[in-house]
Amino acid sequence: xxxxxxxxxxxxxxxxxxxxxxxxxxxxxxxxxxxxxxxxxxxxxxxxxxxxxxxxxxxxxxxxxxxxxxxxxxxxxxxxxxxxxxxxxxxxxxxxxxxxxxxxxxxxxxxxxxxxxxxxxxxxxxxxxxxxxxxxxxxxxxxxxxxxxxxxxxxxxxxxxxxxxxxxxxxxxxxxxxxxxxxxxxxxxxxxxxxxxxxxxxxxxxxxxxxxxxxxxxxxxxxxxxxxxxxxxxxxxxxxxxxxxxxxxxxxxxxxxxxxxxxxxxxxxxxxxxxxxxxxxxxxxxxxxxxxxxxxxxxxxxxxxx
Amino acid sequence: xxxxxxxxxxxxxxxxxxxxxxxxxxxxxxxxxxxxxxxxxxxxxxxxxxxxxxxxxxxxxxxxxxxxxxxxxxxxxxxxxxxxxxxxxxxxxxxxxxxxxxxxxxxxxxxxxxxxxxxxxxxxxxxxxxxxxxxxxxxxxxxxxxxxxxxxxxxxxxxxxxxxxxxxxxxxxxxxxxxxxxxxxxxxxxxxxxxxxxxxxxxxxxxxxxxxxxxxxxxxxxxxxxxxxxxxxxxxxxxxxxxxxxxxxxxxxxxxxxxxxxxxxxxxxxxxxxxxxxxxxxxxxxxxxxxxxxxxxxxxxxxxxxxxxxxxxxxxxxxxxxxxxxxxxxxxxxxxxxxxxxxxxxxxxxxxxxxxxxxx
Numbered sequence: 302x303x304x305x306x307x308x309x310x311x312x313x314x315x316x317x318x319x320x321x322x323x324x325x326x327x328x329x330x331x332x333x334x335x336x337x338x339x340x341x342x343x344x345x346x347x348x349x350x351x352x353x354x355x356x357x358x359x360x361x362x363x364x365x366x367x368x369x370x371x372x373x374x375x376x377x378x379x380x381x382x383x384x385x386x387x388x389x390x391x392x393x394x395x396x397x398x399x400x401x402x403x404x405x406x407x408x409x410x411x412x413x414x415x416x417x418x419x420x421x422x423x424x425x426x427x428x429x430x431x432x433x434x435x436x437x438x439x440x441x442x443x444x445x446x447x448x449x450x451x452x453x454x455x456x457x458x459x460x461x462x463x464x465x466x467x468x469x470x471x472x473x474x475x476x477x478x479x480x481x482x483x484x485x486x487x488x489x490x491x492x493x494x495x496x497x498x499x500x501x502x503x504x505x506x507x508x509x510x511x512x513x514x515x516x517x518x519x520x521x522x523x524x525x526x527x528x529x530x531x532x533x534x535x536x537x538x539x540x541x542x543x544x545x546x547x548x549x550x551x552x553x554x555x556x557x558x559x560x561x562x563x564x565x566x567x568x569x570x571x572x573x574x575x576x577x578x579x580x581x582x583x584x585x586x587x588x589x590x591x592x593x594x595x596x597x598x599x600x601x602x603x604x605x606x607x
Numbered sequence: 608x609x610x611x612x613x614x615x616x617x618x619x620x621x622x623x624x625x626x627x628x629x630x631x632x633x634x635x636x637x638x639x640x641x642x643x644x645x646x647x648x649x650x651x652x653x654x655x656x657x658x659x660x661x662x663x664x665x666x667x668x669x670x671x672x673x674x675x676x677x678x679x680x681x682x683x684x685x686x687x688x689x690x691x692x693x694x695x696x697x698x699x700x701x702x703x704x705x706x707x708x709x710x711x712x713x714x715x716x717x718x719x720x721x722x723x724x725x726x727x728x729x730x731x732x733x734x735x736x737x738x739x740x741x742x743x744x745x746x747x748x749x750x751x752x753x754x755x756x757x758x759x760x761x762x763x764x765x766x767x768x769x770x771x772x773x774x775x776x777x778x779x780x781x782x783x784x785x786x787x788x789x790x791x792x793x794x795x796x797x798x799x800x801x802x803x804x805x806x807x808x809x810x811x812x813x814x815x816x817x818x819x820x821x822x823x824x825x826x827x828x829x830x831x832x833x834x835x836x837x838x839x840x841x842x843x844x845x846x847x848x849x850x851x852x853x854x855x856x857x858x859x860x861x862x863x864x865x866x867x868x869x870x871x872x873x874x875x876x877x878x879x880x881x882x883x884x885x886x887x888x889x890x891x892x893x894x895x896x897x898x899x900x901x902x903x904x905x906x907x908x909x910x911x912x913x914x915x916x917x918x919x920x921x922x923x924x925x926x927x928x929x930x931x932x933x934x935x936x937x938x939x940x941x942x943x944x945x946x947x948x949x950x951x952x953x954x955x956x957x958x959x960x961x962x963x964x965x966x967x
Contacts, residue, residue, distance in 0.1 A: 389950045389952070390957065391953070392949070395900060396949055398945075399942065399945040402896070402938075402942040402945060403945070403946060406937075407935075407939050410933060410935035410938070413933055524764065525760075525761070525764045528760050532757045569772055569776060571768040571769070571771045571775070572768070574768045575765045579761075581761050582761050585753050585757060585758060586747055589751050589753040589754065604611065
């Protein structure tokens, strides 16, 4: 065992990378849940995004095209969920599960020709001056562009929910869909757009895993990241800033346990691998005491009678 | 213009009609998918649904139907109780794994003693293992208000790691030349869940599944607890006035589904699978969710749906070897089934009216 081999700077730098996929997916789900819809299909959309992005990046040779395809793939899959819950008025829990089961199968089917293939590398941003700052440089400024997209998205969603009219409408729909409907807001339209956005974000998160973090394609490679993202939204009390905090926490736990595995701690690898899931449960327990901040209409079916 | 009109209560006719309709639509969409993969759609669908039952090797595949169907039915029966009351146990896969570990562990603890008591002890241990694993989300929900969906699901991943740790560590076969995996219970007679009648596929798990179906039917239709479950699902507020204690219901539904999933795992590990190994679980816990919904959360429906889903597993394997259809295509097919079921369920709860735009 050699704990001294773990470098805190590298640890923090890889924390930012490990946090990005769940950050992206959780931000998307945050918007969906703030509109009053509970989409349990994040895992399915992530894995679909992972393979769509992987396939597109391999075929075109461009990681950028990969991420675009991943967002599209996630959004198209979420459209199925939107159709089920907003048009066919199906139970959201069951529909979300269906999405996950379907997405896992679909991704396995699509990914058959891509096992063992290497994707084109995504370049790191070399920010001149900032990247050369000791310690802070490698932690904050030595990453690929998607890390910053995640951070930017977090700020944008925070500002959108807090300061813009669109954010206000979204929240109104989520808090009380009947009142929002009476005010003339298009509840279903707002929700469908939120669901599509959530799907695109989950797709990006998935592609980040398959294109940058791992980077290769294996069946079921998201390994519960989508569910952790769902837990993150609860943890964050439906607030964008806290999602970032939560993502860093989970990223930190993941990176730390991987480092401990590499350092050869006397605990079997399997028990260390459990830790992100156990921490998720622990955090859920701590945060669940306060349910008051959940959007009022979360998970309820809206059917305009008037 | 089309307009949806909510029915005062779900249509009985459509309740029965939607599952076959969903299966039919899935066959069409699945056929289209298989055609996209370059296979003859009619041949592929026939291979999946006809070959195992009436084909040349039906004598072999028939028993398999029971072997694959039993765990699905056993788990789905448990899940359906909770789903009816709005208690979502999504982690049956984890409870299935833990039931298998505790069941096999209890059996192996007796090795090589030749006692009749071994198998009954394993049954109890398997059920207790699944029950205990399901109690984690139940107790956290009651004590802290934690979402049982997320906790039970997280525990699936924990259970998978536990399974790996067990097959590499505590339960590893000491005579296994270092290979991962436990002793084979099929070679340890007192712990072997053998076929009750040779060549039928009928093992104790199948018997347990049938008992569970009858038990659930009686519970839901003849017992006050079943009435409370149904009432809570349909009108939670009314249920509380009727004296239903929601906390006890959570404990009962999660505990029951966990115990049944644990039993399914135990019967699987001591019979068809034979040993604890890293890849022991094959997703029955998740497929059972589809089975529960396809069976309309009704015990008899689940029995039929479980057999149908078993058919797609077996037919899928045949299509895999005969037509080269990828295994994942069957997974997609099963996922589609749930999608279409939820979609056509619209007709159960709503009436579609055509309205002409009024002209003044």
